[in-house]
Amino acid sequence: MAKKGGSKQKKMNSRVDFTPMVDMIMLLVTFFMLCTTLLKPQTMEISMPSDKEDIKEENQSQVAASKAITILIDKDNKIYYFKGKPDGGTDLVDEGKLFETTYGKDGIRKVLLESNPEAVKAVNKLKEEFATKKTSNVQEEVKVKAEYKERLSKIKNADYTPSVIIKATDEATYDNLIQVLDEMQICSIGRYVIDKFADGDKLKIEAYKNGPAQ
């Protein structure tokens, strides 16, 4: 009996304790999670008109005065706009008259949306149409996306969309400019240009400040 007990093999526990390993891996995961920038910064693509004269003239002729909106960005987050040519000339109501507005949905966006009802409608329709077209097929999705982009840019550059001229004073901040550029995207305006702030615009703002009752 005693002999038998002596030859009995000791039962080895083959289980390995993984806890320290998990601890360490947890630590590493946390490290990588905190160090990575999963979210890449967003960008806005912008193309400026070239300095070459010939292109400039061609572009200028495209801007129909009745469809033009000029946005003036001033210091202290002030923003003004006027429609048409600065000195009047077409039969537009309130042409050349300066209005003060604000950033955001109740200010400049409202103005732009009101002057661009066709494009907004068209874009909404396009979005609805493509919302049903979602597929799991990767290749097809690329195709659908390309088509969407093409049709979107067609709407944005159609004749009925207004042309927006953005002018900023030297005291305006970069944030102001980005906000206005953002509104262009929200309001589906494809034709906009950043132009130099002219003396005439300065006078206009000053006249507005001096005589708000106009």
Add this chain to the structure above:
Amino acid sequence: MGRFKVKKQDTFIDMTPMSDVMVLLLTFFMLTATFVKEEPIKVNTPGSISEIKIPANNLLTIFVEQNGKVFMTMDSPEGLRKLANQMKENDKLDLDAKEVEIFAQAPTFGTPINTMHGWLASDVKNELLTKSKEAGIPCDSVNNELKIWVSSAREACGEGMRIAIKADKATSYAVIKRVMDSLREIDENRYNLITSLKGVED
């Protein structure tokens, strides 16, 4: 004898599935890791609804700091090396091989060309960029080195190179205009403005 026998419970938990999952996660994070690049200047980008992601390769970033100083960087040391060699070829900046290497490893650069040698020899490069009054690439109409840098980078890296402007929210538009005008003068009319994501309020 009639004692109630408490069953001995095994408190040992099997960690194998957990460690499996953890290793998986770890591999995922390791492979997708793109480390935050060291930027000596703090730039607080404005929010925008734009959802276009910035291209990761072949990118020239122009930083515009709040006070109007302009800095530049490229996404990879190879790009910076090519840029330095191109500058040498254009007779704008003569760096020897050792200086080119230091230049390539620097996260951001931005000193006037005539002080470049001194800056590369310094141990406190980032501090010089942030503290020194002379730091920043000059881009006014009298002395526009930004144009030299950007056109050299275009020559060095080819048509595929993208230009991005990363400017602080509070930067005055005058500085931005100077940078944009400089780019326009060298016929760089397409570039990206780096922003952070913001939802549309409606």
